[in-house]
Amino acid sequence: MTLPLNLIGNTPLLHLAQIGATLAPGVKLYAKAEWYNLGGSVKDRPALWMLRDGEQRGHLRPGMRVADATSGNTGIAYATIGAAMGYGVTLALPANASPERIRTLRALGAELILTSASEGMDLAIHTIRDLVASEPERYFYPDQYSNPANPQAHYETTAPEIWHQTNGQLSHFVAALGTSGTFMGTARRLREDNPQIQALAVQPDSPYHALEGVKHMASTSLVPTIYDPAAPDAILEVTSEAAFTMARRLARSEGLLVGISAAANVVAALRVAQTLTEGIVVTILCDSANRYLSERFWEESDYAAGAGI
Amino acid sequence: MSTTITIPTALRQYADGKASVSLEAATVGELLRGLVELHPNLGQHIFGEGGKLRSFVNVYVGDEDIRYLQGDATPLKAGETVSIIPAIAGGNA
Numbered sequence: 510m511t512l513p514l515n516l517i518g519n520t521p522l523l524h525l526a527q528i529g530a531t532l533a534p535g536v537k538l539y540a541k542a543e544w545y546n547l548g549g550s551v552k553d554r555p556a557l558w559m560l561r562d563g564e565q566r567g568h569l570r571p572g573m574r575v576a577d578a579t580s581g582n583t584g585i586a587y588a589t590i591g592a593a594m595g596y597g598v599t600l601a602l603p604a605n606a607s608p609e610r611i612r613t614l615r616a617l618g619a620e621l622i623l624t625s626a627s628e629g630m631d632l633a634i635h636t637i638r639d640l641v642a643s644e645p646e647r648y649f650y651p652d653q654y655s656n657p658a659n660p661q662a663h664y665e666t667t668a669p670e671i672w673h674q675t676n677g678q679l680s681h682f683v684a685a686l687g688t689s690g691t692f693m694g695t696a697r698r699l700r701e702d703n704p705q706i707q708a709l710a711v712q713p714d715s716p717y718h719a720l721e722g723v724k725h726m727a728s729t730s731l732v733p734t735i736y737d738p739a740a741p742d743a744i745l746e747v748t749s750e751a752a753f754t755m756a757r758r759l760a761r762s763e764g765l766l767v768g769i770s771a772a773a774n775v776v777a778a779l780r781v782a783q784t785l786t787e788g789i790v791v792t793i794l795c796d797s798a799n800r801y802l803s804e805r806f807w808e809e810s811d812y813a814a815g816a817g818i
Numbered sequence: 819m820s821t822t823i824t825i826p827t828a829l830r831q832y833a834d835g836k837a838s839v840s841l842e843a844a845t846v847g848e849l850l851r852g853l854v855e856l857h858p859n860l861g862q863h864i865f866g867e868g869g870k871l872r873s874f875v876n877v878y879v880g881d882e883d884i885r886y887l888q889g890d891a892t893p894l895k896a897g898e899t900v901s902i903i904p905a906i907a908g909g910n911a
Contacts, residue, residue, distance in 0.1 A: 629827065715862070717826065717829050717864070717875070717905060718874075728831060749873075750866065750874075753873070753874075805885075806873065809873060
């Protein structure tokens with residue numbers, strides 16, 4: 510018997526044997542199956558840590574609501590964990606967020622403030638900040654872009670899990686930057702365990718991209734304060750097209766239906782693994798494809814296996 | 819006849835910071851090619867190999883996605899506004 514919140518963390522580490530079939534015999538490609546988390550994505554980890562940290566600091570108290578601007582997995586994580594911890598959740602998001610997201614959030618009991626689609630996330634962020642400022646005693650605003658509890662979740666859970674699951678043998682860690690929490694927290698801990706570990710960050714090839722949840726750090730006007738540009742050993746650029754192709758390939762050759770940012774991570778991790786004669790490359794499968802099944806790219810024609818990556 | 823095309827925030831840095839540009843064009847394809855002629859740095863972000871529009875680039879005429887009109891060949895009428903909108907519904911994060 511266990512409680513729902515105990516289903517956060519301790520996700521399986523999968524061996525991508527088919528995707529990595531042509532790698533050198535001493536090279537392995539592994540990936541964390543983050544959809545095993547209670548709310549279905551890697552974002553459960555920082556959301557739980559930020560809410561618990563808020564409680565410990567006395568900023569989140571019984572009867573208050575959790576408020577933030579997010580149309581993505583973090584919103585679903587807040588709604589899921591808020592429900593399990595007994596807090597109401599209020600989220601601002603642009604009105605053109607996908608219908609399945611909106612329905613999922615409403616099903617979990619979240620109160621939604623839909624903001625103008627053409628104004629994007631910026632208006633949603635301003636809306637929630639105004640709401641919180643108007644009633645600071647009623648709302649707790651975790652602010653994942655600047656909350657150190659976000660990377661700390663990965664420092665305390667994701668990194669040690671990867672370390673133990675690879676018996677301390679991993680050589681490379683590859684993860685995309687969104688808030689940068691996954692990358693920053695995991696990389697910091699892994700380097701403490703073994704300073705030789707290479708930590709590589711994934712970025713879209715353009716600020717205009719389809720990698721949901723991934724931020725183009727070079728051009729954004731809102732660089733997360735938790736991000737240190739000196740932290741990655743290198744940046745790996747991935748095109749949206751390569752991520753689409755990999756998402757189809759993971760589905761059809763591994764039986765893994767994963768989301769677009771997860772597929773982008775695998776594109777980059779495979780690229781790294783292909784340069785090695787020995788090593789273990791670990792990346793993150795942020796969420797499952799079931800949140801993106803209405804995307805057109807599933808229908809697009811396939812290239813020959815391995816092409817275009 | 820000149821048509822206005824709006825440029826999403828993410829791409830304005832490649833268009834001298836402009837939010838929109840007005841150009842003479844008879845079709846959506848002509849308008850997009852004209853936009854890239856004016857701001858060549860935009861090209862690689864919206865066009866892929868063979869000069870085709872990248873598959874995730876969303877172009878609307880008024881409220882209609884050109885994928886459900888005639889794509890590149892969609893004719894433009896006076897007073898219509900064309901928009902390149904963000905590739906991710908609801909924006910990032």
